[in-house]
Amino acid sequence: DIVMTQSPDSLTVSLGERATINCRTNQSVLSDSNYQNYIAWYQQKPLQSPKLLIYWASTRESGVPDRFSGSGSGTDFTLTILSLQAEDVAIYYCQQYFSSPWTFGQGTKVEIK
Amino acid sequence: QVRLQESGPGLVKPSGTLSLTCVVSGVSMSSSNWWSWVRQSPGKGLEWIGEIFHSGVTKYNPSLKSRVTISVEKSKSQYSLHLRSVTAADSAVYYCARRGKALDVWGIGNAVTVSS
Numbered sequence: 028d029i030v031m032t033q034s035p036d037s038l039t040v041s042l043g044e045r046a047t048i049n050c051r052t053n054q055s056v057l058s059d060s061n062y063q064n065y066i067a068w069y070q071q072k073p074l075q076s077p078k079l080l081i082y083w084a085s086t087r088e089s090g091v092p093d094r095f096s097g098s099g100s101g102t103d104f105t106l107t108i109l110s111l112q113a114e115d116v117a118i119y120y121c122q123q124y125f126s127s128p129w130t131f132g133q134g135t136k137v138e139i140k
Numbered sequence: 141q142v143r144l145q146e147s148g149p150g151l152v153k154p155s156g157t158l159s160l161t162c163v164v165s166g167v168s169m170s171s172s173n174w175w176s177w178v179r180q181s182p183g184k185g186l187e188w189i190g191e192i193f194h195s196g197v198t199k200y201n202p203s204l205k206s207r208v209t210i211s212v213e214k215s216k217s218q219y220s221l222h223l224r225s226v227t228a229a230d231s232a233v234y235y236c237a238r239r240g241k242a243l244d245v246w247g248i249g250n251a252v253t254v255s256s
Contacts, residue, residue: 028202067241067242067243069243075248076235076246076247076248076249077186077235077243077246078246079241079242079243079244082241082242082244083241086241088241088244120185120186122186122242122243124239124242127199127201128188128199128200128201128202128203129188130188131185131186131187131188133185134185134186
């Protein structure tokens with residue numbers, strides 16, 4: 028199985044400041060055939076189901092604010108929230124869909140300072 | 141819009157079978173998507189259980205494969221999860237989700253507790 032390791036486990040950021048979450052995989056998730064990285068990012072607010080934010084490592088899902096961006100390739104990936112808003116308080120997960128079984132990171136909790 | 145809705149019991153006895161159904165609306169199950177089950181427990185985070193294509197082809201997490209069956213009923217626009225020989229470790233919120241662009245649509249979840 029591909030192991031996903033997120034850092035940090037929790038993050039406290041002031042409103043309007045940048046939040047950066049990292050995700051590392053123990054093997055590359057970059058496809059040789061389509062040059063896509065099979066990484067997704069999800070946001071889960073309390074008592075809600077996860078919501079897809081980013082797929083193919085950097086493609087924003089429809090309706091997701093442009094303050095959310097994804098980057099990285101191979102084994103190292105980053106989710107950036109450019110200007111943190113109160114409604115962004117949530118747990119964020121990375122997930123690989125390169126190789127079954129699909130696996131998730133342990134989550135990063137983002138709070139307001 | 142696409143909606144997924146889980147249904148099933150909230151309590152299952154140890155050694156019993158956990159059975160959940162996911163009803164899909166707003167899209168044909170014959171579209172080019174996989175229909176997944178994911179669970180979330182405090183101890184293990186998010187865990188992908190398995191998925192099914194409309195043709196009936198399945199993929200399972202090897203950690204659960206010996207106990208899991210996922211089936212589809214396209215005529216009813218629903219698919220089901222059966223997890224056998226459950227223990228307390230199987231207590232979790234179970235989500236159904238569509239895998240199109242990653243897991244792009246999720247149900248609201250069905251909390252299941254395994255207890256006598």
